[in-house]
Amino acid sequence: MSSETQVGESPLLSQFRHGLRAEQIQRALRDIAAGWERRELWMTLGLHDVRQRYRRSKLGPFWITISMAVMVLALGLLYGQIFRQDLHDYLPFLAAGFVIWGLISSIVNEGCQSFIRSDGMIRQLNAPVSIYAYRMLWSNLIAFAHNVWVFFGVALWYGADLNWNLLWVPVALFVILLNGLWISLLFGLLSARFRDVPLIVGSIVQVLFFITPVIWKPEMLPGRALLLDLNPFYHLVEIMRAPMLGQPAQLEHWLAVLSILVGGWAITFFFYSAYRWRIAYWV
Amino acid sequence: MASIQLENVSVSFPVYNAATRSIKNRIIQSATGGQIRSDSTSQRISVVQALQDINLKLEDGDRLGLIGHNGAGKTTLLRVLGGIYEPNSGRVSVAGRTVPLFDISLGMDQESTGYENIILRGLFLGLTRREMKARMDEIADFTELGDFLDLPIRTYSAGMQMRLAFAVSTSVVPDILLLDEGIGAGDAAFLHKARERLARFTEKVSIIVLSSHSDELVRNMCSKAILMEHGQVVHAGPTEAVLERYKAMRGF
Numbered sequence: 001m002s003s004e005t006q007v008g009e010s011p012l013l014s015q016f017r018h019g020l021r022a023e024q025i026q027r028a029l030r031d032i033a034a035g036w037e038r039r040e041l042w043m044t045l046g047l048h049d050v051r052q053r054y055r056r057s058k059l060g061p062f063w064i065t066i067s068m069a070v071m072v073l074a075l076g077l078l079y080g081q082i083f084r085q086d087l088h089d090y091l092p093f094l095a096a097g098f099v100i101w102g103l104i105s106s107i108v109n110e111g112c113q114s115f116i117r118s119d120g121m122i123r124q125l126n127a128p129v130s131i132y133a134y135r136m137l138w139s140n141l142i143a144f145a146h147n148v149w150v151f152f153g154v155a156l157w158y159g160a161d162l163n164w165n166l167l168w169v170p171v172a173l174f175v176i177l178l179n180g181l182w183i184s185l186l187f188g189l190l191s192a193r194f195r196d197v198p199l200i201v202g203s204i205v206q207v208l209f210f211i212t213p214v215i216w217k218p219e220m221l222p223g224r225a226l227l228l229d230l231n232p233f234y235h236l237v238e239i240m241r242a243p244m245l246g247q248p249a250q251l252e253h254w255l256a257v258l259s260i261l262v263g264g265w266a267i268t269f270f271f272y273s274a275y276r277w278r279i280a281y282w283v
Numbered sequence: 284m285a286s287i288q289l290e291n292v293s294v295s296f297p298v299y300n301a302a303t304r305s306i307k308n309r310i311i312q313s314a315t316g317g318q319i320r321s322d323s324t325s326q327r328i329s330v331v332q333a334l335q336d337i338n339l340k341l342e343d344g345d346r347l348g349l350i351g352h353n354g355a356g357k358t359t360l361l362r363v364l365g366g367i368y369e370p371n372s373g374r375v376s377v378a379g380r381t382v383p384l385f386d387i388s389l390g391m392d393q394e395s396t397g398y399e400n401i402i403l404r405g406l407f408l409g410l411t412r413r414e415m416k417a418r419m420d421e422i423a424d425f426t427e428l429g430d431f432l433d434l435p436i437r438t439y440s441a442g443m444q445m446r447l448a449f450a451v452s453t454s455v456v457p458d459i460l461l462l463d464e465g466i467g468a469g470d471a472a473f474l475h476k477a478r479e480r481l482a483r484f485t486e487k488v489s490i491i492v493l494s495s496h497s498d499e500l501v502r503n504m505c506s507k508a509i510l511m512e513h514g515q516v517v518h519a520g521p522t523e524a525v526l527e528r529y530k531a532m533r534g535f
Contacts, residue, residue: 041406048392055394124385125407126365196306277369281296
C-alpha cells in the first residue's frame with residue numbers, strides 16, 4: 001500500500017464524475033430494489049434494535065408506550081393550563097401530535113446514523129446498503145406501533161371524534177415512510193462523509209419541535225405566519241394528525257408533502273447514485 | 284458456473300482526518316482556497332493507493348491464495364471481490380453467489396437464543412427464514428449444543444459460540460467463498476469433526492479466495508496463489524512457487 005499526497009482536485013469531485021454515469025444510476029436503483037428484497041433480514045435487524053433497548057426489562061418495549069403516555073399526560077395537563085385549553089379538545093390533539101412528532105423526528109435523527117451505526121456490517125456483508133435505511137425505518141415503525149395506543153387511549157377517554165377519516169392515517173403513514181426513506185439515504189450518506197451532519201440535524205430538529213405546532217395549535221398563532229407554511233414538519237404532521245382527530249387533512253398540506261416527496265427523492269437520487277459506492281469507504 | 288474477472292482494477296482511499304471531515308473546515312477551505320496559497324496543506328489530500336491495476340481471472344474449481352505482508356492490499360482485494368468496495372477504476376465481473384466469510388460470527392446477537400441466532404446468521408448469508416428452518420435440525424445436531432440452543436447465547440462459552448457460528452456458516456454452500464485467515468472452530472474434540480465438515484464444505488464451493496499469513500493453510504487449501512505488495516500483484520503462479528518467492532523476499 002503506498003501513500004502519496006496529491007495536489008489538485010478534491011476527491012469528492014472526481015468521485016462525483018465517476019458516480020454520475022448511467023451505469024451508476026442503474027446500480028443505485030438496483031440497490032434500493034434489492035434492499036427491499038432482503039426484507040427478512042432488515043425486519044429481523046430492526047426488531048432486534050427495538051428489543052435490544054428494552055431487553056431483560058419486565059415490560060420490554062411497552063416502556064415505549066409508558067414513557068410516551070407519561071410525557072403526554074404531564075405536558076398536556078401543564079400546557080392545557082398555560083394555554084387555557086379545554087382538555088377534552090387539547091389532550092387528544094397533543095397526544096396525536098406527539099406520537100407523530102416522535103416518529104418523524106426519530107426518523108430524521110436516526111436516519112443520519114443509518115450507515116454510520118452499521119459500519120461493521122457494511123464492511124463485511126455484501127448486501128445492498130439501502131437495507132440499513134430500511135432497517136432504521138422498520139424499528140421506528142415498531143416504536144410507532146407502540147406509541148399510537150397512547151393516542152387511542154386518550155381519544156377514547158375524552159370521547160374524541162374517531163371516524164372514517166381514520167382511513168387516511170395509513171395512507172399518511174405510508175407517505176411519511178416514503179419520505180423517511182429518502183431522508184435516511186440522503187442524510188445517512190452525508191453523515192457518513194461529514195460527521196457534523198448528525199449534530200447539525202439534531203439541533204435543527206430540536207428547534208423545529210418548538211416551531212412546529214405540536215404542543216400549541218396553529219390557530220393560536222395570530223395571522224397565518226409564513227414560518228408555519230414554510231416548515232415542512234408542519235405539513236408532515238398535519239396530514240396524519242387531522243384524520244386522527246376526525247378531520248380530513250387540507251389539500252395544501254398534502255400538496256406540500258407530495259412536493260417534498262418528489263423533490264426529496266430527486267435530490268437523493270442524484271446524490272445516491274453519485275456517492276453510494278463510496279459509503280463503504282467512508283464509514 | 285462461477286467466475287471472477289478483474290481488469291485493471293484500482294482502489295484508492297483519500298485519508299480523512301477530523302479536519303477534512305468537518306464541514307467548518309471545508310467551508311473555510313473553499314472560502315480561502317486560491318487566495319492564500321501559503322496554506323498549502325489544506326489543498327493536499329493524502330491518498331492511499333490500496334490496489335493498483337489488478338488483473339485476475341478465476342474459474343470453476345480455482346482455489347486462490349492471497350499472500351503478502353500486512354497492508355499489502357489482501358483484504359481490500361477480498362472486499363472488491365465481494366462487491367463491498369466498488370473500485371475507482373477498472374472492471375469487476377463476478378458471476379455466482381458470493382459469500383464473504385471474514386468473521387463467521389458477524390451479526391450474532393448475544394441476547395437471542397441459539398435457534399434465533401441460527402436463523403439470523405442464515406439471513407446474513409442470504410438465505411430466507413424458511414430455508415433456514417429446513418436446515419435447522421442438521422445444524423443443531425452438528426453443534427451438539429442440545430438444550431443450550433434454547434438459551435441466549437450470552438450464556439455460552441466462547442467455544443460454544445464458535446461452534447454455533449461455524450455450523451451455520453458452513454451449512455450454506457455458496458458459489459464463491461471469500462475467506463480472511465480461514466475458519467476457526469472450537470475445542471480439540473470438536474476440531475476433528477469440524478475439519479471433516481470444513482473439507483466437505485470447501486469441496487463443494489466452486490471458487491475460493493483465501494487471504495492468509497499462514498503458509499501451511501495456503502498450501503493445504505490453494506492450488507494457485509498471488510503475492511501482493513503495495514497494492515500490486517508482484518507474482519502469480521502455483522502455490523509452491525509463490526510461497527518460495529515470498530520466503531526469498533522476506534529473507535529467510
